[in-house]
Amino acid sequence: MIARVTLELALRKEFDYLVPPELLGLVEVGSRVQVPFGPRKVLGCVTAIAEESDRTRLKSILKVIGVQSLVTPKVLKLARWIADYYCCAPETALKSVLPEAVRKEHAGWRQQLFVRALSFPGELPKLSKRQRELWNILEERREMPLQELLELADTTTATLRRLEEKGLVALSPKVSERDPYALEQILPTQPLTLNPAQAAALKRIIEAMDGRKAEGRMLNAETALAGSSTSAFSIRPSTFLLHGVTGSGKTEIYLQAIAHALERGQGAIVLVPEISLTPQTVERFKARFSSGPLQTLVAVLHSHLSAGERHDEWHKIRQGRARIAIGARSAIFAPVDPLGLIIVDEEHEHTYKQEEAPRYHARDVAIMRGHMEGATVVLGSATPSLESYYNCRNGKYALLDLPERVDNQKMPYVRIVDMRQVARKGQGIPIFSPQLKEAIAQRLERGEQTILFLNRRGYSSSLQCPLCGFVAQCPDCSVALTYHRPEQKLRCHICGHVEPVPAVCPDPKCRNPKIRYAGLGTQKVEETLAKLFPDARVVRMDSDALKRKEDYRRILGDFRTGKTDILIGTQMIAKGLHFPNVTLVGIIYADLALHQPDFRAGERTFQLLTQVSGRAGRGDIEGEVFVQAFTPFHPAIQFARRHDFTGFYEQELEFREQLRYPPFSRVALLTLKGRNEDKVKFSAEHLGRELEKRLGLSPEFGASREASRSNESSSGSRLRGDQAAPAAQARGRPPHRAQETILAGPAPAPLLRAETFYRYQIMLRTAHMTALSRELAKIIQSLVLPEDVTLTVDIDPVDLA
Ligand code: ADP
Ligand code: ZN
Secondary structure, eight states, X not given: OEEEEEESSOOSOEEEEEOOGGGTTTOOTTOEEEEEETTEEEEEEEEEEESOOSOSSOOBOOEEESSSOSSOHHHHHHHHHHHHHTTOOHHHHHHHHSOHHHHSGGGOSSEEEEEXXXXXXXXXXXXXXHHHHHHHHHHHHSEEEHHHHHHHHTOOHHHHHHHHHTTSEEEEXXXXXXXXXXXXXXXXXXXXXXXHHHHHHHHHHHHHHHHOOOOOSOOOHHHHSSOOSOOOOOSOOOEEEEEEOTTSSHHHHHHHHHHHHHHTTOEEEEEXXXXXXXXXXXXXXXXXXXXXXXXXXXXXXXXTSOHHHHHHHHHHHHTTSEEEEEESGGGGGOOOSSXXXXXXXXXXXXXXXXXXXXXXXXXXXXXXXXXXXXXXEEEEESSOOHHHHXXXXXXXXXXXXXXSOTTOOOOOEEEEEEHHHHHHHSSSOOSSOHHHHHHHHHHHHHTOEEEEEOSOOSSBSEEEOTTTOOBOBOSSSSSBOEEETTTTEEEOTTTOOEEEOOSSOSOTTTOOSOOEEESOOHHHHHHHHHHHOTTSOEEEESTTXXXXXXXXXXXXXXXXXXXXXXXXXXXXXXXSOOOTTEEEEEESOGGGGGGSSSTTHHHHHHHHHHHHHTTSOOSSSOOEEEEEESSTTOHHHHHHHTTOHHHHXXXXXXXXXXXXXXXXXXXXXXXXXXXXXXXHHHHHHHHHHHHHHHTTOOTTTGGGEESOHHHHXXXXXXXXXXXXXXXXXXXXXXXXXXXXXXXXXXXEEEEEEETTEEEEEEEEEESOHHHHHHHHHHHHHHOOOOTTEEEEEEESOSOOO
């Protein structure tokens, strides 16, 4: 018997090995194995079993790791799809489907080496400093896992062996299970009686679950995900988009749909963005399924767990003791089997996209996995992505609407404040318009709470000399440094570079002592507020204020219990937090997000405004939202004001269609990176020519080649409606040509320099990403780049900077 093995070296290749007689029956698809590779022994994963090989003189597998294969054939198939579609090496894709903690051999099979302190009669023998340190820890803890001990004492096994020789400690293997939630008391909950909208939605989901059987075949990406409207996909949708504001009862629907999956003998995966993966969220799921006939463990997978905890949570699922897996992005690979339901909450969240290889989008992987395993998929959001909305419109997904909050709360009243007028009347640009100031004063008087939102941390965005125009820049990134007042430091928000604030303008010809701060950040808002309302209790929440893990809980706890009056924050506070006493939300500069060089800028602004306004009026009192903006009539702002989801999406779709942006195409973003700008630029041009040649985008045919990304940036940042069509034509491209691939660039990335690397980009847009990815993989393989220039391929990028 032959086993085909991929190795954990990104080689884009598989190797055949003999299965030796003693391992027969132990090696199966998905097994982790150790094999000889050259002079080394390396770990790999069996991807196929074959009778024979075209290679001769095969080496044998050395050993099988673990008694149960780790990757199920189903998840393996998913990994293959990821490699194909996201244009990465299969090894890279495989790595992401298994948590590091599970992959590592030493993490073991629920058995770990434990070190135990032995009782020692009489005087301790003489110990070296390191041995003494190790002993001190162990003496206090009595017994602990070897790995943990070594990490804690920051030493090696050699030190420990000395102690063992001296008869102070003993090592023995032991099964341990770590439960990160072991200390919590969870009260069981019963299903609630659904309101009519909830009941209708749940009924559709249950019908789909009951009507499905595993299709067991691989659909291509265009069919399964967004994209072509020419799909042959005709069975009724088994992907749902559950559209409902926070508090409309989505989670209750998830819980009852999961219960149905369990009744059918199936399990479920629940994806939530990392930031929403709070103990409260997890508790709601555990509480429902902690007892009763459907009782099961709920496994939690996220990045804050220790390696050991992650290992155990994963194995609970693999062994079928936990039938529900809840987690962030990578939980989509949880080995739940059979899988009946996948939930993707806040499906529009960009954190579902992994920003390193494999650059997969967990929502899209969820849909693909659903197709492969016959599982029903429910995407939930108050502000769905345009892609998902479009898929509902063209019949791929079914839209389920929850138009009202469960408690019948009205949507808050949204007022737009035209900051241009405010600026004209006063001197310069204020942080608070008189209207917002007044509203805050009112709330303070009435003892109600306020949330102020600004999507920029720090004090001022930049340090500028009013005489010579000097702006303090990061030496390694092409961005201005941000002023942080408490520490009197300038900080780069890209790479973290820190430097002291200069006392005078650093330009030797200027030396102006009155160097000033331009722009605005959350710290500045906090300080201004303190001057305006000296008695108000103000607290700020952004990543600077959150130095420790507990800070998040503490700040929110204080706000919830009314210890603070005003909460200032960045997007961190935009999501899913429930504060009944908040009746006012102020958005300081709503247009900040609009001016990003990204075609999704409008969509993001709309989503952000909608989410942030959702924070107001959650109790008995109706809420009020003030949106301060310099472009008050921008559609993203106006539609958000009217809570008009459909209106915004329809007109945004029109804009995307005219410029052939997603969802009317799929994007591949190729970024070349290096320290020498000329080399990067040259390589980008070389790659551009290769692509033209190999993808058949010859210049004469290539009406489809656009001159440069900078054009696109401006169209992205706001050419819409009837302005867009001539712009597209001016670039010589007919707006509607179904089959073609459009190449734009190479051009400097919007953020040209980051962490000392220069970056150039090429953007491809196509209706057929699977085909393009395959082509790209070939082109990349044969591409010769200078040694110090690297290429990354990002399929369906969410961040274009
Ligand atoms: P979402 O997930 O959309 O934010 P939730 O499911 O969390 O909404 O519901 C919001 C609140 O309303 C929760 O406290 C939940 O327990 C409650 N709730 C949900 N559905 C019902 C219902 N049918 N009857 C009574 N309360 C409900
Ligand atoms: Zn920097």
